[in-house]
Amino acid sequence: MGTEIVSESVMDNGYDDSDDDKPLVFKRKSNVASNSNQSKSNPQRSKAVPSSKVSPMRSPVTSPNGTTPSNRTSIVKSSMPSCSSKDSPAKSPLRNDTPSTVKDRSQSHKDQSECKSEHEDSEDDKPISFIRSRNSSRPNKGPSSSRQLSSPQPEKKNSGDQPLDRANKTIKDESDDEAPISLIMYRKKNDSGISGAKQVSIDEKKPLAKKLHQNGPTLKNEAPNSKVLGKRPLEKDSSPNQSSLKKAKVSASPTSVKMKQDSVKKESDDKGRVLVSPKPMKAKQLSTREDGTDDDDDLPISKRLKSDSSNSKTSAAKPKAVKLSSTSSAAKPKVTRVVSPRSKAMTKNSKKVTKDSKYSTSSKSLPSSGDGQTKWTTLVHNGVIFPPPYKPHGIKILYKGKPVDLTIEQEEVATMFAVMRETEYYNKPQFRENFWNDWRILLGKKHVIQKLDECDFTPIYEWHLEEKEKKKQMSTEEKKAAKEEKLKLEEKYMWAVVDGVKEKVGNFRVEPPGLFRGRGEHPKMGKLKRRIRPCEITLNIGKDAPIPECPITGESWKEVKHDNTVTWLAFWNDPINPKEFKYVFLAASSSLKGLSDKEKYEKARNLTDHIDNIRTTYTKNFTAKDVKTRQIAVATYLIDKLALRAGNEKDDDEADTVGCCTLKVGNVECIPPNKIKFDFLGKDSIQYVNTVEVEPLVYKAIGQFQAGKSKSDDLFDELDTSKLNAHLKELVPGLTAKVFRTYNASITLDAMLNQETKDGDVNQKIVVYQKANKEVAIICNHQRTVSKSHGAQIEKLAARLEELREGLKELKTNLDRAKKGKPPLEGSDGKKLRNLEPNAWEKKIAQQNVKIEKMERDMHTKEDLKTVALGTSKINYLDPRITVAWCKRHEVPIEKIFTKSLLEKFAWAMDVEPEFRFSRQMV
DNA sequence: CTCGTTACTTAGTATCCACAGT
DNA sequence: ACTGTGGATACTAAGTAACGAG
Numbered sequence: 001m002g003t004e005i006v007s008e009s010v011m012d013n014g015y016d017d018s019d020d021d022k023p024l025v026f027k028r029k030s031n032v033a034s035n036s037n038q039s040k041s042n043p044q045r046s047k048a049v050p051s052s053k054v055s056p057m058r059s060p061v062t063s064p065n066g067t068t069p070s071n072r073t074s075i076v077k078s079s080m081p082s083c084s085s086k087d088s089p090a091k092s093p094l095r096n097d098t099p100s101t102v103k104d105r106s107q108s109h110k111d112q113s114e115c116k117s118e119h120e121d122s123e124d125d126k127p128i129s130f131i132r133s134r135n136s137s138r139p140n141k142g143p144s145s146s147r148q149l150s151s152p153q154p155e156k157k158n159s160g161d162q163p164l165d166r167a168n169k170t171i172k173d174e175s176d177d178e179a180p181i182s183l184i185m186y187r188k189k190n191d192s193g194i195s196g197a198k199q200v201s202i203d204e205k206k207p208l209a210k211k212l213h214q215n216g217p218t219l220k221n222e223a224p225n226s227k228v229l230g231k232r233p234l235e236k237d238s239s240p241n242q243s244s245l246k247k248a249k250v251s252a253s254p255t256s257v258k259m260k261q262d263s264v265k266k267e268s269d270d271k272g273r274v275l276v277s278p279k280p281m282k283a284k285q286l287s288t289r290e291d292g293t294d295d296d297d298d299l300p301i302s303k304r305l306k307s308d309s310s311n312s313k314t315s316a317a318k319p320k321a322v323k324l325s326s327t328s329s330a331a332k333p334k335v336t337r338v339v340s341p342r343s344k345a346m347t348k349n350s351k352k353v354t355k356d357s358k359y360s361t362s363s364k365s366l367p368s369s370g371d372g373q374t375k376w377t378t379l380v381h382n383g384v385i386f387p388p389p390y391k392p393h394g395i396k397i398l399y400k401g402k403p404v405d406l407t408i409e410q411e412e413v414a415t416m417f418a419v420m421r422e423t424e425y426y427n428k429p430q431f432r433e434n435f436w437n438d439w440r441i442l443l444g445k446k447h448v449i450q451k452l453d454e455c456d457f458t459p460i461y462e463w464h465l466e467e468k469e470k471k472k473q474m475s476t477e478e479k480k481a482a483k484e485e486k487l488k489l490e491e492k493y494m495w496a497v498v499d500g501v502k503e504k505v506g507n508f509r510v511e512p513p514g515l516f517r518g519r520g521e522h523p524k525m526g527k528l529k530r531r532i533r534p535c536e537i538t539l540n541i542g543k544d545a546p547i548p549e550c551p552i553t554g555e556s557w558k559e560v561k562h563d564n565t566v567t568w569l570a571f572w573n574d575p576i577n578p579k580e581f582k583y584v585f586l587a588a589s590s591s592l593k594g595l596s597d598k599e600k601y602e603k604a605r606n607l608t609d610h611i612d613n614i615r616t617t618y619t620k621n622f623t624a625k626d627v628k629t630r631q632i633a634v635a636t637y638l639i640d641k642l643a644l645r646a647g648n649e650k651d652d653d654e655a656d657t658v659g660c661c662t663l664k665v666g667n668v669e670c671i672p673p674n675k676i677k678f679d680f681l682g683k684d685s686i687q688y689v690n691t692v693e694v695e696p697l698v699y700k701a702i703g704q705f706q707a708g709k710s711k712s713d714d715l716f717d718e719l720d721t722s723k724l725n726a727h728l729k730e731l732v733p734g735l736t737a738k739v740f741r742t743y744n745a746s747i748t749l750d751a752m753l754n755q756e757t758k759d760g761d762v763n764q765k766i767v768v769y770q771k772a773n774k775e776v777a778i779i780c781n782h783q784r785t786v787s788k789s790h791g792a793q794i795e796k797l798a799a800r801l802e803e804l805r806e807g808l809k810e811l812k813t814n815l816d817r818a819k820k821g822k823p824p825l826e827g828s829d830g831k832k833l834r835n836l837e838p839n840a841w842e843k844k845i846a847q848q849n850v851k852i853e854k855m856e857r858d859m860h861t862k863e864d865l866k867t868v869a870l871g872t873s874k875i876n877y878l879d880p881r882i883t884v885a886w887c888k889r890h891e892v893p894i895e896k897i898f899t900k901s902l903l904e905k906f907a908w909a910m911d912v913e914p915e916f917r918f919s920r921q922m923v
Numbered sequence: 924c925t926c927g928t929t930a931c932t933t934a935g936t937a938t939c940c941a942c943a944g945t
Numbered sequence: 946a947c948t949g950t951g952g953a954t955a956c957t958a959a960g961t962a963a964c965g966a967g
Contacts, residue, residue: 372964511957519935519958566930574958582957583930596931645933648961659960683960684935722925725962738932738961784935789950869935871953876933899953 372565375592379541381496381505383548383557384570384584385489386534387512395463398456399449413439413528416515418457419464425517425525434526435515496569496586504587505569510537516576520655520685529575534558536572567592577653589904598908601879603734604742608919610732611743615640617731622697628718632727634701635660635716639737642692643744643779645683646721646737657681660737661721666711674699688781745776745877750918753886765892769883774865776873784869790862797859804855808848815841874898880906885916 390412396403397414406414417426417435425431436452443449474482493508513531516524534555541547543562550556558572570584586592607614614636621633638644639660647659658667658680667680676699677691694702705715721737728735752772757765787793814824814833818841824833836844880898884906887894898906 507956509956517936517958522958568930571930576958579927581929585931593931600932646961650960654959657959683933684958686935721962736962741933782934787951793950872934901954 374564375567376498376542376564378499378544379496379564379569380498380545381541381548381569382492383539383551384508384510384537385493386510386551387531390513393460393463395459397460398458400454401456403459404448407442410439410442412513413442414455414457415460415464416513416528418460420515421457421461425515428525430521430523431515431526434524435528438526438528498586498590498592501591503590503592506585506587508569508584510572511582518655520657520681522655523653524576527576532572532575537570538572539570540566540568589901589907591908594905594908597905600742601746601881604739604746605879605918607732607735607739607743608747608921610735611640614728614731619695619697622695622701628723630701631705631716631719632724634698634705635719635724636728637695637698639740640744641694642678642690643741643781644688645741646724648721655681655685657683657685659683659721661716661719661724663715664711665706665709665713665715668702668706668715670699670703670706676702682781686781686783741780742877742879745780745873746879746882746918748772748776748779749878750882750922753882754917754922757886757890762892762896765890766896769886769892769897770870773870773874773878774868776878777868777870780873780877782869782872783867786866790866794859794863797855797862801852801855801859804848804852808845808852811841811845811848815845874902875905879918880909881912881916882918884909885912885914888912888914 390408392408392411393415394411396405397418398404417439420426432452439452440447449455490508494505495502496505497503510532511529514529516522516527516529518525534550534552535558537557538559538561539548539557540561540563542564547557547560568583568585571581574580574582588594588597618633618636618640621629622637624630624633639646645659647661647663649662650657658664659682663678663680667678669677669679671677671691674696675691675693677689679687679689682688702715705717709715709717725736728737749772752775753769756768756771758768810825814836815838817824818836818838823835826832880902883897884894886892887897894910895903903910
């Protein structure tokens with residue numbers, strides 16, 4: 001395996017331990033430095049880092065001296081410190097900034113879940129993000145309109161509520177917001193209380209919405225900390241043991257890893273094992289491993305990664321030393337050690353690495369960025385598979401009521417359109433126009449069909465429904481056979497061998513032709529996405545590897561390259577936007593992707609050491625004379641506090657969406673005394689609506705940026721993402737705007753998990769995890785459309801709940817009667833009931849109450865999450881090591897949190913030590 | 924610097940599929 | 946056994962960001 005070096009970086013980071021290492025650039029030095037900053041900034045806050053931090057000043061950067069004002073709430077936030085526990089109190093105050101919004105959320109939460117109590121606590125620490133969050137509401141998702149505007153949505157989606165809800169939310173928030181931080185804090189608490197009250201039933205739609213909003217606000221957090229803290233200690237204690245365990249694991253781990261790989265490759269099974277998990281699990285793992293080990297031979301790529309990790313693990317022992325050292329050194333290298341198996345790779349790497357010794361190998365080293373670094377030494381794959389040719393059905397559409405003959409090509413495109421009849425696209429003018437323009441070219445100018453609106457595609461649509469039905473009706477054996485046949489056909493394309501390791505390929509199927517489904521009001525929606533031919537595809541493969549035969553006889557590839565500084569296996573130009581490309585990459589479970597994922601998290605983790613300094617810097621620059629400097633400061637503040645995306649420039653032929661740097665004056669509204677309401681369409685045309693209390697200086701600065709401009713002008717006219725990132729890089733090497741999202745998401749998860757996990761059964765712990773996951777999803781504004789059946793499902797639950805309540809009444813009546821010595825009444829269903837002792841009735845009543853509570857909880861949760869997508873953050877923003885470590889500490893099987901594919905994707909994180917914390921300061 | 928390329932990550936939705944309840 | 950559900954996976958659109966040329 002490899003492992004290689006690459007790992008180095010990885011290793012460093014190590015899985016394990018972590019700490020230090022990190023690859024990336026930043027790092028460590030900072031620790032020190034950063035601290036200092038913190039202190040500065042914080043003054044207020046306290047958070048304080050523990051002294052250790054001290055200050056160094058890091059980078060020169062910018063930061064000025066402390067200065068800064070107090071504001072900073074944000075700073076506070078950051079504090080993640082929460083962890084710090086100690087400080088906690090302080091923090092909270094800081095956080096407060098966050099505004100009311102937060103509060104709201106909390107409320108909602110509470111309402112919903114009983115958990116509330118927990119909520120209450122925590123709050124403070126939470127990162128900035130918390131705060132924000134919520135307000136945003138989500139609009140609808142549908143491609144269609146809904147989302148977009150805040151405006152009302154079409155009925156479909158929620159019954160409309162959502163939009164409203166959102167709106168409401170904001171409103172609500174506002175109310176709270178005003179108050180000063182301190183107040184806020186208090187409020188929060190209150191809110192929570194309130195919220196409790198609110199609970200309200202889900203049913204009421206608006207309420208719901210509101211609730212949601214509330215949720216948002218909820219952040220809650222405050223108090224709890226302490227509690228959490230308390231827990232920790234325990235945990236720690238345990239840790240020793242664990243550690244030992246770990247080690248064991250570690251050793252094992254490799255295997256496990258391997259296993260995974262194997263599993264992956266082969267399949268199957270086992271993944272589970274991988275898991276890790278709690279001690280108990282360990283046993284399993286071990287066992288498994290053993291098995292696994294055997295396998296290895298293959299060693300898959302993954303292994304390598306893993307191995308790295310394992311190494312790291314191994315390191316477990318080593319670790320520290322390494323880490324430390326490494327840390328310091330810029331390089332990160334460390335790792336080294338790993339022995340990588342494959343020497344092959346090794347050579348290359350060189351670059352970076354080396355540091356240490358070892359050469360490692362491989363490839364890439366750390367650099368994540370990828371840039372010119374070597375990504376692989378040998379690469380073997382079979383190219384891509386093309387969709388089958390179109391099979392004509394011969395069904396005629398009607399034009400002005402009469403059947404029309406179409407050529408195969410014309411029919412193919414007509415079918416693409418006909419099949420979309422039940423989607424929102426079908427009736428959109430833009431979609432129809434674009435489709436018509438492209439289809440018309442195929443029809444020819446003189447074709448009988450001259451107007452799309454006169455066409456009746458019903459016959460084809462019905463044929464399509466019949467086909468679907470036929471497919472559904474196939475017997476299971478037929479389905480199975482068809483599946484196997486397909487697998488047989490595709491098998492060879494599913495795998496690539498990278499540096500001797502078999503890895504899964506992500507998207508080896510060339511995208512089939514279809515009508516472009518752009519999101520939001522995409523100007524190109526409906527355009528024909530034509531079939532891609534081999535002569536448009538460029539392959540990238542090892543020099544010594546056999547060139548895949550072109551699957552379509554008579555044709556050939558556009559080009560075959562041998563570039564080992566990139567990870568793509570093939571690409572072609574996007575037919576909709578010829579300037580862009582469609583790439584074929586390895587799957588997320590591959591070591592190449594795993595390594596880069598790990599680097600991403602290490603980068604975010606590294607930010608932990610510099611965040612205080614960064615906050616101090618931007619706070620100081622809120623009043624800078626230079627407009628660009630001030631804009632950078634405010635933009636950075638928003639990105640940090642609200643987890644906004646950077647906001648690259650976009651072309652006119654794309655949907656009109658914005659990110660931080662591209663916010664328009666009209667997307668931001670100043671609400672005295674110091675709240676800002678954001679309302680814009682972000683990525684995927686998902687609406688972001690959030691009203692937040694900001695630092696007074698930020699409020700003032702935004703007002704200045706808006707002055708004299710029209711609503712459609714850029715708020716940050718002197719800024720763009722490259723300037724912003726250039727500035728961030730000065731503060732911390734390798735830092736870019738997107739790192740803040742990862743940082744905020746992960747730090748929030750870590751803080752919430754550590755504050756709110758209580759003793760209890762696994763299911764209760766999972767609820768805590770989901771709650772933290774939800775908070776992150778809200779912060780990142782990850783939305784999903786409400787399922788069509790949501791309303792009906794809620795009604796069903798409500799009906800069942802009502803039945804339970806009726807049953808409770810009966811039980812109570814019978815209890816009273818039993819106390820008086822009377823026989824029970826007949827059941828509502830007419831059944832006779834037995835005569836029971838009063839305490840037996842009481843017992844039944846208690847059971848019934850439990851059922852009712854559970855149902856209420858489920859309903860609230862369902863309603864609460866109807867527009868929140870938890871998966872996106874789990875896949876892209878939450879450092880899996882936080883989850884794995886938490887699972888180990890609390891004996892929650894990792895499979896309860898990660899699906900099979902996530903376990904494969906996060907194989908590199910499975911052996912972290914239970915004590916792993918995202919922020920070193922949290923430990 | 925700006926702009927166009929290029930490479931790679933992030934994201935919502937469509938579809939698949941296993942499971943629970945009937 | 947059947948079917949509705951919701952979770953998991955597949956798909957591909959839509960972002961971020963690094964570079965290099967002019």
